[in-house]
Amino acid sequence: MSLKRILITACFVFGSGVVLQMLLGPVNVSLLKYPVNMVVGLQFVLILTAMHLFLKKTKVVIWLSSAEAALASVGSFLMVIILMAIIPQNISSETIGAKIGYSNIVFTWYYALSVFFLLTVLALTSMRRFLPCNFRNMMFFLNHSGMFIALCAAVLGQADKKQLYMQVPVNTTVWYAENEDGYSVELPFALHLSKFVVEYHPRKVALISHDGQLYKTKGNAVAEAVRGNSFFIGPYRIRVFNEPDSLNSILLKVSKPDKTTMEFSFEHLNDPQTPLFAKISNDTIITLLPAEPSYFGSEALLYTKSGKVAEPVTIAVNKPLKTEGWDVYQHSYNNNTETEPGYSVLYLVYDPWLPVVYIGIALMLAGAVLMLFARKKNEIKHNDLE
């Protein structure tokens, strides 16, 4: 067991990746579409199983499930993730960086190689510790095999994943969505948007100085414009009056330090998202900040190729709709009907490998629970993998 060898191995894996990247350019993930990813995945698992069963005693397999390999594989993956953590990602550029791929690391060979190395080590060590069945082995197996399954499925499933955006105007039926390149894709279902619902938190009152910044005060410069509220912002006492349940009618009474009182009435405001201003002194402005939405969701009718007709559904944040293998998320909306008709933007994801990733996550979670309750032995049997 040598730390030097571990470092050299990790650097070798990373360096080979960089060389491959320079020679071949970015990894073409779309080649791994179904059924290629299925075949590659099965072959990978079969080869690893065969290695475990028949080549257990060879130096290569012994090394790949050794302490050194474990540390080296975590090390090489760590190197890649450090780069991702410090270099801004997803930026397309034409510089040398584009060739080395450092701004799109998930599509580089050094990412791919370090993941491949990690997966190989994970699989071989998991199989080695599957038996005998005891608490520590079970914990070990759940953690390692769970990570193998989740990571493997995430990587192989990437090419099969589809992400689309669907813009549905109110009272319209839509059965297509756009992909990232702007092309329309026909869907196995259609949505008719009956109503779009937005609910807002109460507006807030704030004071702004002449420099456009929030009023500088020891206490809060912002407070909720709820009827009956009375508060101080700096030396100004502000009282709020408005109609019950009305976001669009607010009366503010501001008492200044010189004992004078000013009234500001903001009424019939159709768009709760427009900020409103009024001057209270030469260098101070009182403002009603845009109301923050507390809920937004689409109430729609769902039609599917498999036979659902006009089934009422609600799609809201944290409440996606599942239909025909697709997950439909509330993404954004335009509720400002003055300029253009209201519409809802839905984000559609098709990820057939998700259940496999979830199996991996479930195993890892089970392993983590066991780890939480595991009593650490003081005398560890070191290198029992070697």
Add this chain to the structure above:
Amino acid sequence: MIWNSLIWFVLIFLLCWGIGFVMLYRKKNPACVPVLTQLLPVIGNIVLLLFVTILWVQLERPPMKTMAETRVLYSLFVSWITWFIFFTTKSKWMYLLGMVMSLVFLIVDVLNPEYQSKNLMPALQSTWFIPHVVIYMIAYAVMAAACLSAVKGLVNLYKGKNDADSDINLAMKLVYPGMALLTMGMLLGAIWAKIAWGNYWTFDPKETWALLTWLFYLFTIHLHYFCPKRKKLLLWILGLSFIVLIITWMGIRFLPSAMQSIHVYGG
């Protein structure tokens, strides 16, 4: 709003822990002192717990939305965990460092009063929100205790004392459950992200840093398991891992790589 009275709660907390600390270090102690040194911090912790509870009730939402709120929560967990370690191991170091660490984060909050909004944006209105944040905050607090133990071990090693073993043992006893909690926090976050945003993992800067933190601790665990004799290296990596953790939690918004992160704290 109770938030404006935070300073009083912090003062009571400081008083309880501080008196306990002075008692702990006095040479001639009456018989009641050991009980008091264990009891006083508990009172301080309960006061802090009371603050968080009242804040939760007043805000009508979990106090986990803004950076300042997570700091109070973190101090609460650090104080309970370090007290528990002190209670079981009688380590005065852990008492002192735990007190200092809790206080540092509380004082930052006292000095930077934030506006506490009741509003919770729709994405945070999820059953996954509380477990994700609470598990992470407990994990961070456990790892803080592990880091404190590692610092003590390093001081001992560099002083020429060759008895860092007990510190390493304590640190690693904490790192294992801490790692389990980090794993749970990360995976629950992934499931929540799938439900709220549509993808379980997008390499958002916060996610990348959370993964980096996790990998650092993963490396630490494997290093300890396989090379227990590399004590200095192990302790340094433990310290470094905690620095990465703190950057993940608090430093992300200062990084150029994180300008588009969705994990921007409100407030």
